[in-house]
Amino acid sequence: MEKNFKIISSEIRLQFLKLILDKNKYHLGGSASCLDLLTVLFFGKYINLKKKNRSPFILSKGHALGVFYSILLKQRIISIKKFNLLKKKTLLGGQLDTFNLTKHVDWNTGSLGHSIGVCIGFAIANPKKKVWTIVGDAEIDEGSVWEALFFISEKKIDNIIIIIDRNRLSASSYIEKKEVLDNNILNQLRFSVTKINGHDHRSIAKCYDQAIKSKKSSIIIANTIKGKGFGIAENNIKYSHEAIKNSEISELIKYYEQT
Amino acid sequence: MNKLDGDVRDIFFNNIKKIFIKNNKNFILTNDSDVFALKSLRNNKRFIDAGVAEQNLINISAGLAKFGKLPIVYGFCSFLTFRCYEQLRFNIASHNLNVKIIGIGPGFSFPYDGPTHHGTQDIYLMYLIPEIEIYNISDNNLANEVSKKINKIKGPTYIRIDKGNLNYNQNIKYNLDKGYEIIFKSKKQNILIITSGFFCKYATELASSNNNNVSVLNLFKFKNFNKKGFIKIIKQYKKIIIYDESSESGGILPIINNSLLKYKVNKKIEILTSPDKQIFNYYQDRDLMISKSGLGKRNLNKLL
Structure with a gap:
């Protein structure tokens, strides 16, 4: 399985780079940091985007949508022809919305800090399903995140899985220090809290398995690298939301095509 | 005493309670607010107190609404609008979700608590969100009509x-599609007071003692009301006098102005509304606050 995920995540990186080369403006760094997390989520047995009655999912850090689209393309849920047509009609852009990919996108994105609270509503409406969300580590500064976390803990909402993409870079600064994550503050709430390497597919899958079995809601702190797998962009604040040169993208595409 | 006697909140929330008990898709949510009629539901699984x-x-x-549930959220109107504006705009309105937001304590109904508790700008704040409809309940009769039909009102609504x-x-027949009603009609068509919410009561009292010279129009719905009919009247x-407890920029005045501009109505209009400022005066009595702020019946009478 691990070997498969490695191949698939390389293919997703390749697809993502091709989309960027094709003038799709995506945030490279934050997309790459959660790419492996998303790969395991959608290519593991966790969320089957083709199924009607699947688990709900919110990509709270909507700027990482390019990876999500790459997964939809790779799974042939949407063809590149349809994708380009929607793009031409200006119906796809730099954030997700539920209007054109209704079956596959569960929530509009663009504003940060909302998803955990919305997931509570999802979870109460779907008590027998696990509800998943991926949030950024900079995003957890939002007060609404904490309103939601306290509510989940106090009211014993037990079917939410929150993945924190801990890439240590916000849009404009390094956020190496994060009290709530570093000082185990989350462990004091009623959550199953796990820290993992967010690029290690085996750890990710194991952690997702545990979260599904857990009788409490889970918080997975995934240590990741912003720009992971994209050479010059790795851990480089410049490429948090800035594009790298086409020549460099072409080089990266060559690399992933060969591997 | 008729069946509509009592506190307007009881009329409204007793109907909500009956609907909630019958329909298990309804959820009631609050921010640590209490209304008498809903107290007995607090232990129900579909009653959610999210705290402050x-x-x-x-x-x-x-x-909840995304998955077909019918949430009814209630709380203090100033906090349910200003405090969570982005969430209303983006998570409810942009998805056009069937969520009903019930704002209690509008206008100066809590005059002792200062501007944080004055609901004098919330109408236009919500009006700015394109998908949200707004109803302003003026009386027990309208409260009864709107609450009985709460699940039939589609889309995000404040x-x-x-x-x-x-x-x-109680004899007025409110039509929720129309969105306004003449609640006091004079024989002569000289003066029309356009008002909304609590001030309908003041305007009606004044009009009924004014020798059949003054009519009162209650504008209670602010987006999809019958604008042509409204302009015709x-x-x-x-x-025309526009009389509103809300502020000049935060209430019905800019909403009416939008219609007047659209239909190119050029008419001199007298305006009596709260000022565009946050008022740090503390009164124990709403009537006193209103009259001291220059908005009472005496001030309205001067404009007739």
Whole structure:
């Protein structure tokens, strides 16, 4: 399985780079940091985007949508022809919305800090399903995140899985220090809290398995690298939301095509 | 005493309670607010008190509505609008979700608590969100009509509900599609007071003692009301007065102005509204606050 995920995540990186080369403006760094997390989520047995009655999912850090689209393309849920047509009609852009990919996108994105609270509503409406969300580590500064976390803990909402993409870079600064994550503050709430390497597919899958079995809601702190797998962009604040040169993208595409 | 006697909140929330008990898709959510009629539901699984956390409150209701539930959220109107505006705009309105937001304590109904508790700008704040409809409840009769039909009102909706016994016009037949009603009609079509919410009561009291010279129009719905019909009525009167407890920029005045501009109505209009400022005066009595602020019946009478 691990070997498969490695191949698939390389293919997703390749697809993502091709989309960027094709003038799709995506945030490279934050997309790459959660790419492996998303790969395991959608290519593991966790969320089957083709199924009607699947688990709900919110990509709270909507700027990482390019990876999500790459997964939809790779799974042939949407063809590149349809994708380009929607793009031409200006119906796809730099954030997700539920209007054109209704079956596959569960929530509009663009504003940060909302998803955990919305997931509570999802979870109460779907008590027998696990509800998943991926949030950024900079995003957890939002007060609404904490309103939601306290509510989940106090009211014993037990079917939410929150993945924190801990890439240590916000849009404009390094956020190496994060009290709530570093000082185990989350462990004091009623959550199953796990820290993992967010690029290690085996750890990710194991952690997702545990979260599904857990009788409490889970918080997975995934240590990741912003720009992971994209050479010059790795851990480089410049490429948090800035594009790298086409020549460099072409080089990266060559690399992933060969591997 | 007729069946609509009592506090307007009881009329409204007793109907909500009956609907909630019958329909298990309904959820009631609050931000640690209490209304008498709903006390007995607090232990129900579909009653959610999110605590003093309005952003989360609205987000939960949005998540519920996405899966076909029918959330009814109630709380203090100033906090349910200003405190969680982004959540309303993005998570409820942009998805066009069936969530009903019930704002209690509008206008100066809590005059002792200062500007944080004055609901004098919330109408236009919500009006700015394109998908949200707004109902402003003026009396027990309208409270009864809107609450009975709460599940039939589609889409995101903000409903303001006042307090006290406002059972002064039980014979009016409110039409929710139309969105306004003449609640006092004079024989002569000289002066028309256009008002909304709590001030309908003042305007009606003044008009009924004014020798059949003054009519009162209650504008209670602010987006999809019958604008053509509304303009037609305005054109019939010699003099128009807009009378609102909300502020000049935060209430019905800019909403009416939008219609007047759209239909190119050029008419001199007298305006009596709260000022565009946050008022740091503390009164124990709403009537006193209103009269001291220059908005009482005496001030209205001067404009006739």
